[in-house]
Ligand SMILES: Cc1cc2nc3c(=O)[nH]c(=O)nc-3n(C[C@H](O)[C@H](O)[C@H](O)COP(=O)(O)OP(=O)(O)OC[C@H]3O[C@@H](n4cnc5c(N)ncnc54)[C@H](O)[C@@H]3O)c2cc1C
């Protein structure tokens with residue numbers, strides 16, 4: 001797929017990947033074998049009829065192709081851009097056994113973009129059911145549950161704490177990977193299905209889940225509040241200014257448009273040398289964002305080796321092309337500040353790799369006496385997030401796991417309370433967009449089952 005030139009794109013926030021031309025999409029679609037027993041579908045958590053949408057594309061019927069996609073996926077332009085297809089549908093494509101799998105994600109993006117550009121048709125509204133469902137959180141889990149429930153005829157209200165819906169799609173993933181206009185238009189489609197989205201509603205503060213059920217007359221609640229609580233290393237000097245959590249750094253940039261300061265009122269200060277701690281997708285996003293904000297040097301500091309880096313391969317390659325520096329087998333142990341309390345340096349230690357730990361990856365082992373100093377102006381800590389604690393803390397009778405996650409049945413999203421369901425990162429911890437969407441979809445199905453027949457699975461703590 002064509003991409004923006006690396007030297008040009010590291011100075012702008014425009015999308016990096018430019019998408020297929022119609023000719024490229026046609027050629028790629030023609031490779032699909034339209035398998036009778038398509039394994040690719042089994043790798044898709046939202047069960048998209050992959051051969052179906054590709055066949056329609058092959059026949060040049062883009063309208064039908066988009067309709068087939070949207071039967072199961074309410075956010076195809078988002079998924080076509082950020083889903084880890086290489087470990088989902090494409091990992092199972094039969095053509096991948098001996099060669100390259102069909103580029104399902106790129107085709108999905110092409111069809112979804114074509115539909116947006118040519119004016120998506122108004123979705124059909126089903127016969128309304130006289131039952132109300134509240135969805136808490138408007139990330140991919142909440143939006144999917146809400147869209148699917150609305151398609152079944154339920155009256156759905158989404159309550160979102162921030163001033164803009166979309167969750168991580170809006171505040172975390174940068175514009176250059178996922179343009180916010182694309183997210184906005186897919187959320188508009190969910191609104192057109194009849195979903196009411198209310199922003200600036202912090203559930204657990206503005207009102208509680210129990211108030212929604214008991215006072216506001218909701219028949220069921222879906223909790224999709226994500227994993228937005230940043231982890232820190234708790235090392236000396238970590239509270240100096242200039243040290244951000246990745247969440248704050250990316251939210252200021254993406255949601256508050258700090259790169260357009262003073263046109264937008266949120267500033268962000270990025271010095272000459274930026275260090276990003278961690279090597280997942282979040283870390284790559286932060287390191288590439290730092291370059292676009294004007295940093296001369298942006299480095300990934302990671303205590304394991306290249307082999308263990310959790311980010312998508314494509315994101316690592318894009319970061320390297322843009323000039324992000326990788327300091328592997330290295331981790332900070334302390335920060336130092338200047339007279340104003342602003343970070344100015346960090347002490348790092350070198351690591352070697354030992355035996356595999358419980359995650360299956362080789363354990364990083366510090367090398368004694370290997371400490372060295374680095375001058376630094378800004379640090380972004382991107383070492384993972386844990387579930388948002390507010391709703392679990394303020395909802396009585398919910399069984400909570402040891403990482404602060406809500407315990408819910410994987411298949412149904414049922415929690416320990418009969419009319420409360422949950423899914424996405426709040427249940428699994430930080431995961432992926434498509435897994436959150438799959439959980440939202442399964443929960444919508446079991447909310448429908450519950451509301452029709454008061455059926456539910458038993459969940460134990
Ligand atoms: C920077 C970054 C990059 C990523 N890149 C990728 C990627 O490339 N591919 C991929 O598949 N995944 C990626 N992920 C992970 C993915 O975005 C998440 O797994 C996914 O968004 C989880 O969806 P969710 O709906 O469970 O939660 P979220 O997207 O976190 O949405 C939760 C929503 O609930 C709201 N909320 C929280 N508490 C309350 C409350 N008390 N009341 C009301 N609302 C509340 C939040 O404001 C938020 O809008 C990335 C994550 C980050 C942070």
Ligand code: SF4
Pocket residue numbers: 031032033034035038039040041050051092093094095102104
């Ligand atoms: S497995 Fe591959 S070739 Fe077969 S239908 Fe799916 S995408 Fe097409």
